[in-house]
Amino acid sequence: MKRLLVAMVAIVAFSAPSLAAETAKTVGQAPPSFYLAQDTSTLKCQIVEAQPAAGSSMKVIGAAHATKASAETALKADKTCAK
Known part of the structure; x- marks a missing residue:
């Protein structure tokens, strides 16, 4: 009985950690960034999604x-960009 x-x-x-809820993860993708x-x-300035090389x-x-x-908003506020 004790062995059981x-x-x-x-x-x-050992099984409790595998039953824990996990948060959703994005695999292999970075969050979108705008530059x-x-x-x-x-x-002249523009908004791009990929950082310029x-x-x-x-x-x-x-x-x-x-x-x-x-x-x-940053584009409108920037003073160095030609209008």
């Missing part, structure tokens, strides 16, 4: 934005 009780406790102890990018020759004619102004709306 020990065996049941061991089974419950304010400025063309260095014309000084090093050595291109585009440079990132400020930090990445989580939403397109916040990137649009």
Whole structure:
């Protein structure tokens, strides 16, 4: 009887973590980011979803934005962009 009780406790102890609820995870994908990018020759800015590559004619102004709306707000507020 004691062996049966020990065996049941061991089974419950090892199986309990596998029954726990897990939060949803996004595998292999980063959250979308929006960048304010400025063309260095014309000084015009635009919102892009991919960070401009090093050595291109585009440079990132400020930090990445989580939403397109916040990137649009930053574009309107930026003084270095040609209108």
